[in-house]
Amino acid sequence: xxxxxxxxxxxxxxxxxxxxxxxxxxxxxxxxxxxxxxxxxxxxxxxxxxxxxxxxxxxxxxxxxxxxxxxxxxxxxxxxxxxxxxxxxxxxxxxxxxxxxxxxxxxxxxxxxxxxxxxxxxxxxxxxxxxxxxxxxxxxxxxxxxxxxxxxxxxxxxxxxxxxxxxxxxxxxxxxxxxxxxxxxxxxxxxxxxxxxxxxxxxxxxxxxxxxxxxxxxxxxxxxxxxxxxxxxxxxxxxxxxxxxxxxxxxxxxxxxxxxxxxxxxxxxxxxxxxxxxxxxxxxxxxxxxxxxxxxxxxxxxxxxxxxxxxxxxxxxxxxxxxxxxxxxxxxxxxxxxxxxxxxxxxxxxx
Amino acid sequence: xxxxxxxxxxxxxxxxxxxxxxxxxxxxxxxxxxxxxxxxxxxxxxxxxxxxxxxxxxxxxxxxxxxxxxxxxxxxxxxxxxxxxxxxxxxxxxxxxxxxxxxxxxxxxxxxxxxxxxxx
Numbered sequence: 300x301x302x303x304x305x306x307x308x309x310x311x312x313x314x315x316x317x318x319x320x321x322x323x324x325x326x327x328x329x330x331x332x333x334x335x336x337x338x339x340x341x342x343x344x345x346x347x348x349x350x351x352x353x354x355x356x357x358x359x360x361x362x363x364x365x366x367x368x369x370x371x372x373x374x375x376x377x378x379x380x381x382x383x384x385x386x387x388x389x390x391x392x393x394x395x396x397x398x399x400x401x402x403x404x405x406x407x408x409x410x411x412x413x414x415x416x417x418x419x420x421x422x423x424x425x426x427x428x429x430x431x432x433x434x435x436x437x438x439x440x441x442x443x444x445x446x447x448x449x450x451x452x453x454x455x456x457x458x459x460x461x462x463x464x465x466x467x468x469x470x471x472x473x474x475x476x477x478x479x480x481x482x483x484x485x486x487x488x489x490x491x492x493x494x495x496x497x498x499x500x501x502x503x504x505x506x507x508x509x510x511x512x513x514x515x516x517x518x519x520x521x522x523x524x525x526x527x528x529x530x531x532x533x534x535x536x537x538x539x540x541x542x543x544x545x546x547x548x549x550x551x552x553x554x555x556x557x558x559x560x561x562x563x564x565x566x567x568x569x570x571x572x573x574x575x576x577x578x579x580x581x582x583x584x585x586x587x588x589x590x591x592x593x594x595x596x597x598x599x600x601x602x603x604x605x606x607x608x609x610x611x612x613x614x615x616x617x618x619x620x621x622x623x624x625x626x627x628x629x630x631x632x633x634x635x636x637x638x639x640x641x642x643x644x645x646x647x648x649x650x
Numbered sequence: 651x652x653x654x655x656x657x658x659x660x661x662x663x664x665x666x667x668x669x670x671x672x673x674x675x676x677x678x679x680x681x682x683x684x685x686x687x688x689x690x691x692x693x694x695x696x697x698x699x700x701x702x703x704x705x706x707x708x709x710x711x712x713x714x715x716x717x718x719x720x721x722x723x724x725x726x727x728x729x730x731x732x733x734x735x736x737x738x739x740x741x742x743x744x745x746x747x748x749x750x751x752x753x754x755x756x757x758x759x760x761x762x763x764x765x766x767x768x769x770x
Contacts, residue, residue: 455768501752
């Protein structure tokens with residue numbers, strides 16, 4: 300059966316690429332710290348040696364529209380073109396092309412439907428920044444096949460939060476029952492408190508730091524009971540009008556398992572919204588240790604692998620340049636990233 | 651109330667660079683053209699298989715024709731579509747980064763939760 304190499308939950312911030320490839324006066328003051336944190340986070344995926352990525356995200360009114368809106372959808376296609384004109388315009392995101400993994404898509408669709416999730420599917424899906432942001436931050440060489448899983452966190456009526464957690468549990472079980480020797484990483488991105496198109500948008504920090512503090516604690520300990528006791532479709536309007544993206548974190552807590560302590564947790568208080576990064580290693584080895592102090596030891600072991608990571612980085616740069624037509628411009632930022640790498644060991648055992 | 655149609659306008663303008671410029675330059679004319687020619691096009695159907703019943707209310711038409719994002723917010727337009735398109739329309743007119751986004755927020759500062767319902 301397949302191995303779950305890593306489970307990763309993250310915020311997705313479409314300005315990361317632009318902020319961290321900017322130089323001179325254009326480079327924002329927070330870019331160095333942000334880049335260092337992302338590069339440390341990236342290493343948590345690299346060291347898990349995944350073969351295929353299940354990517355949980357949500358379409359932002361790009362291909363999916365209100366005349367035909369699925370709640371949960373899985374892509375099944377050999378390729379996924381990625382990013383849209385308005386993402387290029389607003390965020391400077393490049394056009395990309397990702398390979399698909401149709402066999403794992405078919406397995407998740409069949410098994411998910413049989414488990415009681417009436418999943419929509421798409422055989423021609425152009426994915427957007429909810430999937431390409433974590434590719435850029437976690438696997439910028441974009442060299443692994445993906446299975447996109449889209450959720451509706453965007454257009455009411457939405458599924459209940461508990462349903463996201465249940466789908467996460469189902470995805471975990473289905474990947475574990477996939478008859479394959481592949482190492483699968485399950486990666487999902489969502490939001491903490493977030494306001495878009497409302498009076499609290501683009502403040503000095505996220506619109507509700509108290510919600511963020513609680514949410515980071517729930518995620519780091521995968522405390523679904525606590526999260527489900529406090530979070531509802533109605534309550535999520537309070538921390539910010541785009542906070543329903545937190546339900547994708549709840550899906551990932553379902554994947555991680557109830558009360559599974561994250562092996563890696565970090566966060567960054569940015570203007571406008573808080574960033575948060577979590578990794579679990581179900582097989583125990585790549586993460587090293589069982590959380591807390593053990594996790595820190597595992598990290599020290601990871602530091603030895605750092606040089607190896609740097610080599611992977613160089614290889615990644617080739618993948619970057621050759622990966623897709625749209626990527627060429629990224630190569631410069633990438634080189635700058637390599638320098639930042641040496642000093643990048645910014646990490647906390649817990650947020 | 652035709653929130654869906656307001657959202658459809660924002661969505662179809664936002665995804666087309668020529669229409670973004672046209673709407674910036676001539677909002678009332680673009681809204682009139684769009685309502686007459688495009689409002690009833692089902693996006694995944696051939697042109698002949700179109701809807702027959704969609705139109706704006708006067709308040710919606712006026713808000714769109716006036717680039718009035720405060721009124722559109724209050725009519726329940728989807729916050730993400732509204733922000734994304736209006737950044738494309740007006741961010742360029744401001745010198746400081748995020749200045750337009752912060753003005754947008756300030757002009758809505760009389761609102762607290764619950765905001766107008768965006769459900770369609």
